[in-house]
Amino acid sequence: MNLNEYTLKTRETAIYPPETFLEYLTLGLASEAGEVSGVVKKYIRKDQNLDVAKEKLEKELGDVMWYWARLCDELGLDPQQVIENNIKKLQARKVNQTLQGDGDDR
Numbered sequence: 001m002n003l004n005e006y007t008l009k010t011r012e013t014a015i016y017p018p019e020t021f022l023e024y025l026t027l028g029l030a031s032e033a034g035e036v037s038g039v040v041k042k043y044i045r046k047d048q049n050l051d052v053a054k055e056k057l058e059k060e061l062g063d064v065m066w067y068w069a070r071l072c073d074e075l076g077l078d079p080q081q082v083i084e085n086n087i088k089k090l091q092a093r094k095v096n097q098t099l100q101g102d103g104d105d106r
């Protein structure tokens with residue numbers, strides 16, 4: 001399954017009020033990113049070993065991806081283009097030696 005096929009598949013499980021898609025999906029994305037952090041926190045705290053953490057991270061990263069793909073789809077963004085533009089941006093920063101630091105327009 002490629003990225004565009006995946007994004008189309010997420011439509012089948014997209015259940016939320018259409019009028020609040022932006023709020024719902026951004027909150028969901030942040031929430032799932034928090035779940036990723038929670039797994040890492042438990043690993044650092046030694047509540048779970050690396051194998052267990054990896055297993056959980058695989059699932060949580062999938063959840064992050066679902067919300068990311070739904071946001072792209074709802075906003076009419078081509079997910080393939082989004083990731084390609086991101087790589088171009090980062091490669092330009094590397095060339096300009098501005099990978100470190102902050103701000104979107106480096």
Ligand SMILES: [Mg+2]
Pocket residue numbers: 032035059060063
């Ligand atoms: Mg989750």
